[in-house]
Amino acid sequence: MDRLLDSDQLGKKGESRFPELCVDAGLIPNASTWDRKGWDFVVDWRHAETNAPYDQRPTTLSCLVQVKTIWKETRSIRLRLSSVEHIAKDIKPAFIYVFKINNNLSYQTAAIAHLEGDFLAHILKSLREATAAGTAPNNIEIDLSLTKWFKILEPTALALRSTMEEMIGGSMQTYAERKQRQLRELGYEQGRVTLKTTILAPDNDYIVDGLLGLKPLEIIETSAIETRFGIPLPLEGLNGLGAKIDFLPTHQDTCKILAREDETGRIFSFNGKMYIAPKIVMPENHVKILIKSELFSLILASKNLGDKTKTNLEVKLTMETNFGNARVGTRDWYELYAFLSSLDKKDLQFQIQPKKMKGEFSGRINLDPDPVNSANWQRGAKATNAAKIIFERAGWSGTKLSIKDINDSERELITLGALIEKPESLNSLTFSTDTEQQFIGVERIEILYFNCIRIGNHLIAYVAIANMIASIEAEKTHWRSFGLSIREVNRLKPAKGAYETYIETMQRRLGVNSYFAANTKCGAADEGGPQNQRRVYKRPNSGARGRS
Numbered sequence: 001m002d003r004l005l006d007s008d009q010l011g012k013k014g015e016s017r018f019p020e021l022c023v024d025a026g027l028i029p030n031a032s033t034w035d036r037k038g039w040d041f042v043v044d045w046r047h048a049e050t051n052a053p054y055d056q057r058p059t060t061l062s063c064l065v066q067v068k069t070i071w072k073e074t075r076s077i078r079l080r081l082s083s084v085e086h087i088a089k090d091i092k093p094a095f096i097y098v099f100k101i102n103n104n105l106s107y108q109t110a111a112i113a114h115l116e117g118d119f120l121a122h123i124l125k126s127l128r129e130a131t132a133a134g135t136a137p138n139n140i141e142i143d144l145s146l147t148k149w150f151k152i153l154e155p156t157a158l159a160l161r162s163t164m165e166e167m168i169g170g171s172m173q174t175y176a177e178r179k180q181r182q183l184r185e186l187g188y189e190q191g192r193v194t195l196k197t198t199i200l201a202p203d204n205d206y207i208v209d210g211l212l213g214l215k216p217l218e219i220i221e222t223s224a225i226e227t228r229f230g231i232p233l234p235l236e237g238l239n240g241l242g243a244k245i246d247f248l249p250t251h252q253d254t255c256k257i258l259a260r261e262d263e264t265g266r267i268f269s270f271n272g273k274m275y276i277a278p279k280i281v282m283p284e285n286h287v288k289i290l291i292k293s294e295l296f297s298l299i300l301a302s303k304n305l306g307d308k309t310k311t312n313l314e315v316k317l318t319m320e321t322n323f324g325n326a327r328v329g330t331r332d333w334y335e336l337y338a339f340l341s342s343l344d345k346k347d348l349q350f351q352i353q354p355k356k357m358k359g360e361f362s363g364r365i366n367l368d369p370d371p372v373n374s375a376n377w378q379r380g381a382k383a384t385n386a387a388k389i390i391f392e393r394a395g396w397s398g399t400k401l402s403i404k405d406i407n408d409s410e411r412e413l414i415t416l417g418a419l420i421e422k423p424e425s426l427n428s429l430t431f432s433t434d435t436e437q438q439f440i441g442v443e444r445i446e447i448l449y450f451n452c453i454r455i456g457n458h459l460i461a462y463v464a465i466a467n468m469i470a471s472i473e474a475e476k477t478h479w480r481s482f483g484l485s486i487r488e489v490n491r492l493k494p495a496k497g498a499y500e501t502y503i504e505t506m507q508r509r510l511g512v513n514s515y516f517a518a519n520t521k522c523g524a525a526d527e528g529g530p531q532n533q534r535r536v537y538k539r540p541n542s543g544a545r546g547r548s
Contacts, residue, residue, distance in 0.1 A: 386417025
């Protein structure tokens with residue numbers, strides 16, 4: 001059939017009509033003056049009426065459009081892959097708009113395709129296939145079925161605008177985020193990257209430890225394949241790589257770690273994650289399991305599994321503490337050090353109770369004797385127990401600390417812990433003052449004793465009632481307590497003046513004016529000078545044992 005227009009004239013007809021539709025629809029068509037990026041027009045919307053300040057008005061909608069014009073009986077369009085690649089990968093909305101022309105050159109209908117979702121995946125897959133075939137996109141033309149990829153609509157301004165607005169949505173930011181996610185994720189399924197390596201190791205046990213993340217593995221040859229849309233391609237940057245690699249395995253199960261003292265029946269309990277060596281690298285009836293708690297790791301190994309429903313393991317257990325940077329509650333710290341201290345003296349019965357896996361693991365657990373660690377475990381048990389007692393008394397048992405926080409204040413914590421639970425074990429409180437007229441003849445007095453401890457980023461202040469005996473020698477009055485009982489333990493905000501305010505508040509609450517305050521610089525991080533200064537505040541007495 002003879003046509004009134006050739007293909008070039010037909011294309012110009014549509015390109016002339018499209019901006020007219022945009023103007024009729026209240027849109028702004030910006031034509032391409034040098035078509036090298038696959039779009040013929042950038043179509044912009046005008047700002048909507050709003051009461052918002054101009055600087056807070058949302059970004060106006062904008063999109064890329066490629067215009068095609070075809071005869072009415074044509075069922076597909078043909079595009080160069082390199083042209084459609086540009087608009088497909090742009091984060092702005094992108095459309096292909098098609099006019100269908102009758103033989104008398106009138107506009108019969110229109111069709112529009114939105115480059116997102118399944119249509120975008122089709123374009124990306126075509127590009128992937130071009131890479132696999134070794135053919136440049138500008139040498140490939142693709143056929144796009146109007147029935148499959150396009151929506152049919154009236155060739156009017158209203159239909160054009162409403163359809164594009166529906167497909168874009170109300171926010172350019174939301175659209176861009178969705179488009180970027182699709183460009184990043186479309187076509188990938190589980191098993192995206194296949195990595196083949198040759199590992200250099202002295203024996204199979206070394207490989208097992210490496211896969212559990214216990215040792216670095218040396219890789220001397222690497223082959224990496226990435227699969228997208230079912231098409232595998234070499235992954236640049238990894239092929240031929242030789243290096244040492246640290247595996248970060250994913251845990252297969254969670255579990256409860258229980259250790260029991262034979263004589264007392266005391267049970268230590270911890271939560272853990274189970275990392276099991278792959279069966280493919282383990283000999284038959286062998287098992288190796290890494291169990292990580294928040295504060296330590298256990299390694300279980302056995303060459304004889306026995307009954308799979310309840311496996312008794314004769315194991316050599318290795319414990320590697322990894323709590324240098326951990327921050328956990330004081331009760332957790334105490335449980336750990338009490339466990340280590342007990343384990344240091346004799347072996348314990350242990351059980352590993354998985355949450356999902358059937359059965360349990362049990363055996364004996366012990367530590368190799370180490371005099372240095374023995375002292376550390378025992379000291380740590382005392383300090384962490386004191387911290388637990390103190391924060392529970394202060395009403396902040398959930399406070400998380402590092403072990404360094406506790407160690408840095410070990411002496412003060414143990415002293416306060418003893419004052420709370422066993423005050424008779426402490427030495428008497430003693431201090432001296434200059435003898436003043438109002439204290440002559442005074443033998444006994446009740447005072448408040450204040451102190452403050454900095455533990456990490458926290459301040460613990462406390463007050464005790466101290467019954468004091470005074471003796472006068474020359475110009476000095478020497479004071480010694482014969483009774484000391486805790487009254488309050490509180491956690492303060494670490495701010496300047498918090499300790500001083502606490503002292504004044506407790507004076508009023510307890511009704512005692514005379515007091516002794518130790519560590520008066522506690523919490524005053526912006527002040528210079530020693531942190532253990534002492535001051536004695538004295539008021540005239542009303543009697544030998546009465547409050548003043």
